[in-house]
Amino acid sequence: MSLLTVRDLSVEFDTRDGLVRAVNGVSFDLDAGQALALLGESGSGKSVTLRAILGLHGHARTRVAGEVVVKGRDVNRLDERARQGLRGGVVSMVFQEPMTALDPVYTIGAQIVETLLQHRDLDRDAARRRARELLDLVQVPSPERCLASYPHEISGGMRQRAMIAIALACEPELLLADEPTTALDVTVQAQILWLLRDLQKRLGLAVIFVTHDLGVAAEIADAAAVMYAGRIVEQAPIRELFQRPAHPYTEGLMQATVRRGQKGQALVPIPGAPPNLAALPPGCAFAPRCARVRDECVAAPPAVHTVGPGHLARCHLVPERFGRPRTEPLSIAVNLDQGGSA
């Protein structure tokens, strides 16, 4: 049984501009200890997907459909108490901007301790000792001082380490990292990235790593899922994705990214802008920006096609460009829903 199973997850926001379909029929699985990168540009539904995994979307003006099964329990069917036990206890989250994600009027120590007291049967002293250990674990140089500091008193890198310490406080099995390095300096980014990878390996954590940075995904992930306009458009083991991108959007992302051997070659931006999620086109959402667009792309949404073992893409052109798959898709950890939406 996989640690996390997401089936046909949809999240819709009822806004003044109409119904915004932020996440639209997303399905994937994740095994214990696996690292999945969720790639895509801003507004593609990555963060909304993460929040849905924790059941954090309120009921007002938000509709969540589909299944999010964590260790056999559907998050959307649990009562609030059981969900609170899950959050922080089994699944925890690291946010993009630690300055805004930490409470400014509580010390780092207080914020770690309260998390421990929520989920563990500890007294205050034991919780404080454990908080110190956690800061050691995330390699904070002077843990005692950090415990007594308020978020504005420490550097961005230290703040993100503290955030990770809070997330790891109750030994979760799944860590959701929402662009945890985006708000940091490049040098600090690398440190946090190495720390997360090291912790993932050492603690056997499963990680979903949301990022728009392909380099980051290549560093940390076993597999990647590319999101566009609320859908997963391509999914593959990480090396396979880089060697043989099958969806034109993934190709576009790679050509728009600085990489080794890039010198002398121009970066190719993807023309146009992401679609309005309140008024999605009837066909493929990427069609208006796609260099390979055809009539059928505009007319009907593409089904999910198999490119190779564990490699799936939601594009009309896959059978023609990559032929029939040589083998049936193996049952691997990361797997797109075969049903598609056609």
Place this chain on the structure above:
Amino acid sequence: MWQYVGRRLLLAIPTLLGASIIVFAMVHLAPGDPIAAVMPADASGADIEATKKAYGFDKPLPVQYVVWLGKVVQGDLGRSIATRRAVILDVRDALINSLVLAVSSSVLAFGVGIALGLLAAFRQGKALDKLASGIAVIGVSVPHYWAGIILIIVFSVQLNWLPAMGAASDGGVIEYLRHMVLPTVALALIPLGVITRVVRSAALDILAQEFVLALRAKGLFDRRVFLHVVKNAAPQIFTVLGLQFGFQLGGSVLVEAVFSWPGTGYLLNLAIFQRDIPVLQGVILVLAAFFVLLNLLVDVLQTLVDPRIARH
């Protein structure tokens, strides 16, 4: 911490000096002759001159100010032109009565306002929110002197439950409390509305911040998240509470007049109609000093709650 308080106290001195100049100038710039109000209409020119001399009104204004300030610092606010009593005594009695009313109406307004504001924020868009917001709008919209008159008509005239006038200073504690009820309610209306709205919007601002989502993502219980929100909204709420308490003390002229409550507002009202300049100056100055002290207290409280506000 104590250094910060000391520095703020020193900074309060120029503020108070400025207030004293304005108070002094304002009263002297206003039209009307205070002497004419106390002297009989047929008084001789020599009598009027003598009275002016006795009060120091014949000297140039800057000299009058320095002399006045010198006495004020020693606690001598002069004598009332109308009653000849020492102003400091009148102001003291009135201040005590006003303070009692300010405290009781503030306790009522703060308690109900904070509770309503928080409830409204945590139930945003629900019926409870609309009810609380409706009460807030009524609170800030209804003129409190009108509300006072309605309260008198209903509870004193029609139902005959509570007294309408005065403070009954010599009737014992129970009688004094009974006299307090109606003015307290009338005076609490406006701050109740203001506080409900400020608390609601402050709490909503905090609720919209990412760390609230992060707190919920840690699996904290709602009441624990509530505590975080209240602590974050507290500095903003304190500021408004301090200001409102000051207004309660100074802004009760009309309500005190309606209920004939012998407080500073009532005294101020009396002094204005009698052109009793020493009393007018004394009351305004004492109220200004109170405002400055209150703001200082609020600032100190804020630094205690929110570590981001510097305490060098």
